[in-house]
Every structure is written in C-alpha cells, then in structure tokens.
Amino acid sequence: MAKSLLIVSRQAPWAGPAARETLDIALAGGAFDLPIGLLFLDDGVFQLVAGQQPQRIEQKDLGANLQALPLFGIESLYAARHSLAERGLTEEALSLPVQVLDDTGLAALLDQYDQVITL
Structure with missing residues (x-):
C-alpha cells in the first residue's frame, strides 16, 4: 500500500x-495514484486567491495547475485559518474549496499522513 x-x-x-x-x-504524485493532501500555510494561502493576474508581472498562471488537482485525484485540500486571517483573506476569496483548519486541526492533519514535505 502506498504511503x-x-x-x-x-x-x-x-x-x-x-x-x-x-x-x-502534487500533480506528479497524483498521476501515480499516491494518496496526497495539500496544505496551504503562511504565504502559501495567496496561491488560492481568485482573480490573480500573473501576466502583469510576466508570470505564468498557477490557476490551471490548481484547477487540475481534482483531476489527478488530489481532493484533500487544506488551508490554515490563522494564515488566512493574518493576510486578511476569507474563504469566499479563494478559487478552490479547501478545508480551513485551526491549530488543533492542523496538528491532527499532520498525524494523519505517513510523510510530510514542506516547500
């Protein structure tokens, strides 16, 4: 069984x-049917903000990659409540449905997975 x-x-x-x-x-792991969860923490929550305009700073849009996550079997998406609050973001401002977790929920989430990678 895959970890x-x-x-x-x-x-x-x-x-x-x-x-x-x-x-x-995440997408590569999903392509190999690994059980994957994705947690957006700290400034990572900015990835979830809808309506970004990356072309204005000559960058590629990450939105397509985010929208592809469920197609690759990655449906366990999480965001830290305190990270959203510290950055003035609400769940309504996000481009994907995520489960918003408080600190207790984050600790429990980390215990659910066999391995954790932080980037």
Missing part, C-alpha cells in the same frame, strides 16, 4: 519557483 503524503506549500505564488514546484510534485 500517504502531505505537501505543505508555504510560498506566495510569485515569490519564486517554490509554489509552482509544489503543485508539480
């Missing part, structure tokens, strides 16, 4: 390659 993997994305979408690489890892 479950939680990928923690902590980088803003345009702060460098980490956000795109995180999504690429």
